[in-house]
Amino acid sequence: MIKSEPAEALEYTSPATRRPQARARETGEKILAAALKEFAEHGFAGASTRAVAAAAGVQHPLVNYHFKSKEGLWRAVLEATAGQFMDQFQSRLAGLRGVDDVTKLRLVQEDFIRFSAENPHFHLLMSQAGQHPSKQLNALVNEFVRPYFTTISALIRAAQRAGSYVEGDPEHLQYLFIGATTRIFTLAAEVKLITGASPFSAAMLDRHVAACLGLFFRTSTAKPTGANSRRKT
Amino acid sequence: MIKSEPAEALEYTSPATRRPQARARETGEKILAAALKEFAEHGFAGASTRAVAAAAGVQHPLVNYHFKSKEGLWRAVLEATAGQFMDQFQSRLAGLRGVDDVTKLRLVQEDFIRFSAENPHFHLLMSQAGQHPSKQLNALVNEFVRPYFTTISALIRAAQRAGSYVEGDPEHLQYLFIGATTRIFTLAAEVKLITGASPFSAAMLDRHVAACLGLFFRTSTAKPTGANSRRKT
């Protein structure tokens, strides 16, 4: 994250104008990272731009200078978070080119769970955004959620034809999946009290992945429709 | 809700002191109902006591008079919401005395889903409370969550012995169940955009109940351990 010695120093094209730009980009990123944390922990209303600035180690007017307003900061955080998820999703998909759909779906769903565990902010932010209608929600849905859902729905349909996935409307099933997989992370404090263990521990996470995938993937009842009902294990 | 003509008028024991008490209780309830809505929609920090008072149709100092502080109001809302759920749960359980455990579990879980649909505030509040450690969370867990989880866990274990329920740790499975069943309600705005249909419509709700129960209940693979592997259908 810290890039204090940029290569521009060698180039010698007016470091007086070049270096500050890098510094500015850096403070923008520091603010964004701090905002991600603050928004996820305290919600949009509960987070103050002053607290964000303090956490980022900068003066508070800088957040409005870089992001126009608190709302602008919120939008930037949402875009960055959703974008980060979509980036890893797309590159993962690209890497799985040629793999059969059932396996692809299984791996992508597992990635989703592990991403959720590593980025607990992710679903807290998405939850806040998805509760009530808003302009930002429309943008978020059109830019990220709908493309993601479309891709996964196609995979689910393929897996259903192969008899390897629970029956039902794919989009509906995705909400069941998302809910089932993320609840222990968004209720982390309660989970800790009830079960005594952190939902983020490695052991718990492996069990969680197995349990979630086990709920939705069925070991091929070999439906009469599909041609290749390949089964794992 | 509106009880403007109480029977005390006949009794004639100083209506000057009796009637005001009823009115006070009524405003307390109006404030509580408004607070439930405001807290669920905007979160603890996002809801203002002034907005609560305005929604309740009373002056703002009255909320602090009746609930001591904003925190006190929050606690009262949590207690009322969790208490309402537990009341219907306990009375339902009492009504099912003598019914076999698998059926009992199935009915109680269905009730949970329908309660969640009818009280969308419920999980939004619980989500907020369960995110971070706090004194209120401890109280909530000890008073409501733990008793509920203990009862359900026992039923799940019985259903598992009968081969009618997915394998796994009962408490862990409950979080999967809660997440799977409630996500479409807490993400109502996003669901509406993605699927085009409200998750609260009667048709959607019935499909949802069937899908959720179908995920967790298995049609008795007749495990060798248990004695009576009774199967439904």
Added chain:
DNA sequence: GTCTATATTATGATAGAC
């Protein structure tokens, strides 16, 4: 781009009349 200083508003909470 970054700082100090400040305008403006909203909020939680209370005092005091009725």
Added chain:
DNA sequence: GTCTATCATAATATAGAC
């Protein structure tokens, strides 16, 4: 118990020097 009036604080946002 309910109202009006007000205090104290914290927050968003901006102006202006450097």
